[in-house]
Amino acid sequence: EAGVAQSPRYKIIEKRQSVAFWCNPISGHAxxxxxxxxxxxxxxxLIQFQNNGxxxxxxxxxxxxxxxxxxxxxxxxxxxxxKLEDSAxxxxxxxxxxxxxxxxxxxxxxxxxxxx
Amino acid sequence: xxxxxxxxxxxxVQKGGISIINCAYENTAFDYFPWYQQFPGKGPALLIAIRPxxxxxxxxxxxxxxxxxxxxxxxxxxxxxxxxxxxxxxxxSMNTGNQFYFGTGTSLTVIP
Numbered sequence: 001e002a003g004v005a006q007s008p009r010y011k012i013i014e015k016r017q018s019v020a021f022w023c024n025p026i027s028g029h030a031x032x033x034x035x036x037x038x039x040x041x042x043x044x045x046l047i048q049f050q051n052n053g054x055x056x057x058x059x060x061x062x063x064x065x066x067x068x069x070x071x072x073x074x075x076x077x078x079x080x081x082x083k084l085e086d087s088a089x090x091x092x093x094x095x096x097x098x099x100x101x102x103x104x105x106x107x108x109x110x111x112x113x114x115x116x
Numbered sequence: 117x118x119x120x121x122x123x124x125x126x127x128x129v130q131k132g133g134i135s136i137i138n139c140a141y142e143n144t145a146f147d148y149f150p151w152y153q154q155f156p157g158k159g160p161a162l163l164i165a166i167r168p169x170x171x172x173x174x175x176x177x178x179x180x181x182x183x184x185x186x187x188x189x190x191x192x193x194x195x196x197x198x199x200x201x202x203x204x205x206x207x208x209s210m211n212t213g214n215q216f217y218f219g220t221g222t223s224l225t226v227i228p
Contacts, residue, residue, distance in 0.1 A: 004159070033216075040221070041220055041221065042122070042205050042207075042218035042220045042221050043218045044218070045217075048214075048215065055214075055215075091159055104150070105150075105216060107159030107161065109157065109158055110158075
């Protein structure tokens, strides 16, 4: 079974530039998450999708971050304009329908963003 | 607001020793407590998980101890091996909403 795919793995940009990250979840997984992991910290939820709909985006800085999940499959996270404090690893995770009871998240390897 | 508090931040253990990582939570609505293992450059991967209806769960060398009244749970790694060197995150979630809250992580180093 293929895992969660993310790209690009690494991205270096200057502040005020824009960047986009892509995620392809495990086939059939209805729930998709974007997490931000700053060096030395635990993952922080940015946004959670259930199929096409947003379940939770309360911690997404909406003035600069946006995310979409087209057709309930792939997802894109965009940052525009980027700030220095956005330097982090952006993790995508997915979980299968009905795993609200098991709760297993499957993570991708992450996209490391460096903002100069 | 940190929903899950984790300690220690870092841990160094000799090969063959026992590694213990602790977590505490406040929200009694949490009903699922997983531990994730993360190697450098990789995403976190589920290691072991427990629900509050049991006080202990063991899988191989890994054991979760759960104290519902104290709202604490811990990961014990028996016979620690150099290959266990990684960052460990505890987490908590509620069935409703399927949202996960992660601890700040513990960097474990097992010395040969």
